[in-house]
Amino acid sequence: MPAREAPGDSRNGEVLLSLHRVSLAFGHIQALDDVSLEVRRGEIVGLIGPNGSGKTTLLNVVSNLYRPQRGAVYFLGERLDGLAVHEVARRGIGRTFQVARVFGRLTALQNLLVPGYTHGEVAGTAPAQLRARAWELLRFFDLEGVAHVPAGQLSGGQQKLLEFARALMLQPRLLLLDEPFAGVHPLLKERMLQHIAELHAQGLDFVLVSHDLPTMLGVSSRLVVLANGQKIADGDPEAVRQEAAVVEAYLGV
Template sequence: MSGALLDVAGLGKRFGGFVALEAIDLAVAAGERVGLIGPNGSGKSTLVNCISGTLRNETGQVRFAGKVMDGMAAHRRTRLGLARSFQLPRPFHSLTVTENLLIPIEYVVHQRGEGRVDLIARCAELLEMVGLAGRGDDLPAGLTQVEMRKLELARAMAAEPRLLIADEAMAGLSHQEVDDILTLLVRLNDQGVTIIMIEHIMRAVMQFSQRLVVLVAGRKIADGVPEEVIRNPEVERAYLGE
């Protein structure tokens, strides 16, 4: 698919003798909302790491916005507009919440040369968006797990990405909080941000995704309309067993 924002072709990754990913093809069009599901250890996070440059894939190719990403350092991919949040929040623990957001603004947004933004106002706006208003001067150690997930998401959003990969941004959140984050992601999507959501909470994935991709044991076994994909016998077998 040539018009895709993200085009993964034949991607493979091994850890020693263990094949983590094999011949993954995935194309995501600009503006799409894609859900990526799969049992634990199926390679979802490895795929995210290969796309975002944290890991190097051995075979295949990742193209983003028409550019080949092979061998490109993660920070350059982020600058091109490919941002991700981490499954386990990884805040900069010696920096305040606001300063955590300053890093991507200084190193990504300012680097794009689209003029300077008012840092403090922008940070406040991001914190407001994820529901962390008023926590800007706290250290991450003072946040709850849920708040740390929100910070993780806010930091990825601060880079003003074209494609946001949210790696289990909702794990451990309450019903209401899941809805809050969903609303937030849909709003971002309305503003033109393409989003890949990795999630175990099926309610959230089904509600959010326009398309659902299923990974099982390092292979893509389904890709299509969510309602059809979850009725796919192979997917049922992967989740529920024989």
């Protein structure tokens, strides 16, 4: 549904996102320390690491909420850092937040229409199409029944689903999900995983941030590990899990 191209597409393997030697410090805290990373079409990259290792900061740099002090970020070969936040979204990068950021007084349906209207006008999408798409997403995420309920009255898990749905309104090529499973009911987590798998099968690629290692081993096609702002491992999930540095930095805590 939100896909722009099917998996198995000849473009699979093409570099979507690329971070080149990115560093960012907050005072004396080096949140990102010379991090390079590539995300290719067809991948689900799992980004793991202990609390405070820089995962959210990395997503914030990609979505241009933070500007790196050194290094560069590219999306489909085009320099991203320095663009406005909405420009990043328009180029095809969607994201969700660790604690879902929904508009509490707006209904679930209205929440989905917000990015559609603000960006859709620019892209020339007619309101009727946006509404149709919003309903399609509400059905996909099984949120139809709460379409007219203010988002602030939804459970934390439902808010996460709603935020996930909202990110899809702009038909991203790449979706960055920050701790999508944290604090959600196990059944909802299973649904979230099914949605990710289904959307991936339709051609959407993901960067998933989580400290839930067993889940990440199951869902990721590649694992990247951060510790103290540095990338300490990057590769096949099972191999990465067994690396001594990962065991020490991540599993040891």
